[in-house]
Amino acid sequence: GGRMRAVVEAVLSSNRLKLTIPAQSTVLAFSLNGVRAPAPARRGGGGDAPRDAEPYGDEALLSVRHRVLQREVDVEVVTCDKSGAFLGSMYIGNDPSRMEDLSVMLVRDGLARVMRRDAPPELKAAESAAKSSKLRIWESYVEPTEEELAAAAAGGGSQNGAGNSAGGAGARPDTRETFDAMVTEIEERGAFWAQRASNQATIERIQGALKEAGASAAPPASRFAVGTMVMCQFSSDKQWYRASVESAAKDGSSYDVFYVDFGNCESVTADRMRPLTPDLLSTPPLAQHFQLAYVRVPSYNADGGSEAVELLGEVLFQGMCSFRVEETEKGEGKGPRLSATIHKVTVYPKSDAGEASSSSSSSSSAPVSAQAALLQAGLALLHPRGSRPGPHRDEAVRSLKGHEDEARKAHRGIFRYGDPGSDDEL
Structure with a gap:
């Protein structure tokens, strides 16, 4: 807990940095917690496919390098993922009493978006100001009208999550299993492993x-x-x-x-x-296999695949998450890994207060579910045909479609060159 003095040795991306902690003679990987900047261009090599920059991705990377590379900063670690990367906040400035949060600076400049509904007020205020001024990534942003907000609420919850079952006197009880779990390993195509609380x-x-x-x-x-x-x-x-x-x-x-x-x-x-x-x-394996329901995520080596894994890490390696099982299917293969039952789920990061973000709450620009985060970043496509027909699926697709449409219109992620076509092609 508390702040530590560090030196930024390398800026790997706008969100991910390599730090040295002089007091502990330690080198560590560090990611900004709760925000995401657009991805910069990548030349390729080392097994990674080349890619063009997302809009303002190169500018965001240069901004971070200019501000922190080879400089002393303060960092405050919130959590650590299984790969050993630390997540938290970074503060910069020469005067210890007037240091600024790098995440707030990027969001305020229109070079990053807030990814959590429970983000600090200063982050939310910075994003609202950037939207109002249509800065950089928000240059095409259009404030939703009261009619659109009302229609979204009437259509099965806000656009931020997969939605809850509609109420009403004749509504059938929701029997889907819900529980809290800690994500421990993220794979490609929206799959991951987690331990139940x-x-x-x-x-x-x-x-x-x-x-x-x-x-x-x-x-x-x-x-x-x-x-x-x-x-x-x-x-x-x-x-x-x-x-x-x-x-x-x-x-x-x-x-x-x-x-x-x-x-x-x-x-x-x-x-x-x-x-x-x-x-x-005598105790059975305690890691369970999960996959995000209702969306199709690119394989790791496909366009947007590595970015999808990175974003899922930012969203899910925050601590305990709330899970809702939409359906299950039996794993095909031998051994604990290949034979494990695959639970197709909707996942919500939990807030600092310990409560899961609810899609029935007031509308917010920050995604709630992991599916919404990927769709909004243009790193997944809706895939209703991959799930059983029914009211839960239809409701989820309605509430998530706005995120996919937004990414398509802004040419984010896999939409940077236009529509990739069928989700079966990912």
Whole structure:
């Protein structure tokens, strides 16, 4: 907690920076929390496809570099994602009593948009001012009329989320499962893994037992077979976690494993593996597989795919999220990863007060659901045909369509060259 002094070593994008913390002799990745600037151009190489800049993306990148590169700043960390990147606020200026929030500066200049409804008042005020002045990314912004707001409310909630079931005396009760969960791993195409909040005590118990077992267990005397549950020492933090063996080198020197309580994969050497004790085998895997309902997200190497993964990280790695299951389908394959049930869900980041943002609340320009965030950024297409027909699906598509239309009109993301066509082509 509290602010730390840091030096900005590199500006990787308008939202993501590489910092050194001199007091701790630490280098870390840092992302601005709760805002998103347009993506700059990318030349390609290193496995990444080249891309043109989103409108004002290069200007946003230059603005951040001009303000902070190779300079001392203050940072305040809010949370950390599973990849080790820290999320928070960055403050700049020579006078400690008059330092400015970099996120507010970008939003005020029309070079970033607010991504959370529970954002601080100064961020909301900065975005409102930029919209009123039609600055940069808001140059084509048109304030919705009272009639449009009323129509959106009558059509199944605001345009910000997937909506709740309409009320009324004859309304059927909503039986969809809802729960809180912590996202631990994000994949391509809008898929990710998460731990239910109700399992947090079990996870803490297992991690405590693994820490003790890992410190005393002897290295394996024989090879591990594919499908065996083991405990592995994760490369980033050197802690022990439960894992399933997915493949093995012919000589048994290394293995590909899946961490069953977190959803990520890694290649490990045999000396970082131990047999799992019987008491740790009895608890089923605690990471569950999810995919965003009603939208189709590009694959990682397709246009907009890597940006979609990055944006989902900004939206979902904020702490606990609220989940609503729209439908489920059985995984196809063997082992804990490929056979896991896929829950198609609507996800809402929770506010600092611990309450999920509700689509039935007052209209706001900041997206509520993860689906809305991707659609508004032009990094997904509505995909109603991928879900079962019914009133919930129809209501969700109605409430989300405004975000897709806005991105298409502004030529954001996958719409930068026009309409990409069918969602089956992503």
